[in-house]
Amino acid sequence: MDRVKGKTCIVTGAALGIGKACAERLAGEGGAVALFDLHDAEGEAVAAALRAQGARARYWHVDVSDEAAVKRAVDEAAAEFGGVHVLVNNAGISGSTKLTHEITEAEWDRVQAVNVKGVLFCCKHAIPHMKAAGGGSIINLSSIYGLVGAPDVPAYHASKGAVRLMSKTDALCYAADRIRVNSVHPGYIWTPMVEGHLKASGATDVAAARKAVGELHPLGHMGDVDDIAWGIVYLASDESKFVTGAELAIDGGYTAR
Numbered sequence: 226m227d228r229v230k231g232k233t234c235i236v237t238g239a240a241l242g243i244g245k246a247c248a249e250r251l252a253g254e255g256g257a258v259a260l261f262d263l264h265d266a267e268g269e270a271v272a273a274a275l276r277a278q279g280a281r282a283r284y285w286h287v288d289v290s291d292e293a294a295v296k297r298a299v300d301e302a303a304a305e306f307g308g309v310h311v312l313v314n315n316a317g318i319s320g321s322t323k324l325t326h327e328i329t330e331a332e333w334d335r336v337q338a339v340n341v342k343g344v345l346f347c348c349k350h351a352i353p354h355m356k357a358a359g360g361g362s363i364i365n366l367s368s369i370y371g372l373v374g375a376p377d378v379p380a381y382h383a384s385k386g387a388v389r390l391m392s393k394t395d396a397l398c399y400a401a402d403r404i405r406v407n408s409v410h411p412g413y414i415w416t417p418m419v420e421g422h423l424k425a426s427g428a429t430d431v432a433a434a435r436k437a438v439g440e441l442h443p444l445g446h447m448g449d450v451d452d453i454a455w456g457i458v459y460l461a462s463d464e465s466k467f468v469t470g471a472e473l474a475i476d477g478g479y480t481a482r
């Protein structure tokens with residue numbers, strides 16, 4: 226129950242899916258949780274539910290591609306909860322399904338703005354607080370497609386490859402400050418984003434598409450949000466104090482081929 230007790234944990238994209246599960250599990254393990262998202266009703270509801278369970282939690286409306294908004298929210302979370310110790314960069318979009326010869330510059334840039342610059346801005350403004358606290362843990366959500374390729378969504382894949390190497394670079398840059406930085410690489414997890422991606426890719430029978438995509442994993446099914454959230458709890462906690470610059474694949478065996 227106390228794996229992250231005393232730690233302030235910022236979770237981006239915290240209103241839905243993986244981010245919501247991360248916020249719930251971190252709060253359940255004693256963390257104070259700052260929830261960042263654009264889905265205000267859902268985010269406020271998650272924060273209220275956590276407070277009703279005795280956790281310290283607050284929601285902030287944050288577009289992670291807006292540096293000023295990120296800095297303001299990070300600083301406010303640090304002031305409210307007493308520092309920043311854990312950052313979970315979960316916010317992300319799948320973006321356009323167009324291939325390289327079709328995608329527009331604006332469509333490409335939108336994915337990079339959220340998935341790459343969002344990680345940059347959150348790290349940039351959380352790191353000074355982590356230095357002041359004497360250390361911390363940054364957990365960047367990449368993807369199986371930050372490790373291997375696939376013949377679709379090139380903008381998304383490029384963004385997740387960037388997140389993987391950004392994590393390694395920052396792990397080296399800030400190791401002396403006792404700030405650990407790791408990337409997590411989920412397989413297909415049943416979330417609103419994955420459901421939306423299947424529909425955008427032309428699936429008319431979503432249940433059949435879910436089953437077919439699940440069968441791409443050696444374990445034979447998609448994962449659920451808690452499969453990822455418990456991995457995040459491990460990386461946020463002192464149990465992983467000797468882990469930095471690493472890639473945690475939680476993917477049902479997808480990348481083991």
